[in-house]
Amino acid sequence: MIALGRDHRTAWDLHKDFEKQANGGQRLKGEELPFLREFAPTPGTTHLVNEMVNDIRRVYTDGRGHVPEADRYPLYDGDSIGFWDGKRLVIHTNQLREGQYQRAQPEYGDQVETVEIWEKVAFTFDRPASPPQPAGR
């Protein structure tokens, strides 16, 4: 198990470490924005859609790298590449504009980069087959 972030100088280092371990391709972002979301995974790209201001992140999982250094400039959602580790999506994002994590939360600069690991966790409802019977009956 990788010690999350502790042993890594940058998110890119962390991403590469995951990639090495998973032999395949993620980012962690403190997004707590409201409204509906959709996740549309396709083999080469996963679209992470947020209803608010039609915000769509594209995560390229077809093996491409980030855009060449000379073509980079700060973007609202940065540039995201990733890989699948089984059913887990690992994302690395850089090239972000400076901004704030959330209202009344810290700000970040355009040197920020992130690693996310996305995973679908089964949603289970447990309900007794029949109502519990009072004791003694």
Next chain:
Amino acid sequence: MSTRRDSVTSVNVGCTRLLVCALALAALGAACDRGTTGTGAAPSPAPQPAPSPSARGAALVPADRDAKVALGVQYKSGAELYAALKARAGGGAPLSLDDMPDWTGFWQRVGPPLFDPAQKPGELTTAKLKPDALADLERRRELSKQGIEYDPLSNCSAPGFPRWLAIPFLREFIVTPAQTYLFSETMNNLRRVYTDGRGHPPAADAYPLHYGDSIGFWTEHTLVIHTSQVRAGVFHRNDPKYSERLDAVEVWNKLDADTIGVDVWVYDPETLVEPWYVRQTYKHVSNQDGALRLNYWYCGENPNNVVSETSEGSSQFGEFTFTKPDKK
């Protein structure tokens, strides 16, 4: 104990395998043909390559433009045409993960900045308009000649549907079995087409939306869409306006590796005498090194984009100044 697990939407792309099969069959047919000619044996019909899923689905509508126009006129509304096409397709069939149409990549519309790419220069419109809509278009076109015009896009409003079909810049078509996303870079416009068999929202819950509500079905690799519940708007900057009673049918097909086409029938009992048929074409954008990216479009970041409409229908730009480099 009951357990519910949400299904994960994932897709598999690639009709490559089918394409290879079709090519193999074509080659086989050609070889057989050469063989019979060379030996002088009695000619036998050459095996025909199996039509591609797109070609089979495309047979849903006539190939000829006039016939397509005539098809639209047979029905009173887009809802009726959609129901007829769905019946003709046997209700359609959900996409199979083993046989997904490959519409990946970036695409750009082909044609002039008018809703109907077939409109000839100097022509007012190809739509058959009711008198009020026609008078409004003539008035606006006359003002436009004088440089007086206003486009809601100037103030970052959504282009809306059907204009979505004709706006410029990059597009993406994201196909998943139960839902297809049609994305346009302009204003980050994302249309959702539900192909899981659901209907439109109940009338009590329906209200006008920039992109309306779109449901659809697949037949082979052809996507058929019905859209209603739109906000009133304009087809394009120099095109007619439409009302919120508009509904439309689209039939989408990938024609070859570089081309996606869509037949569109627009119905609007308030502005159109008969349905307006147009055909839109989108060409694949080369991106071999993957360096071309679609980024977030923030319309309001430039003060040029603060534009309001004047009482005479012109555009009033917000206050801004250009600063000369030496006056920084």
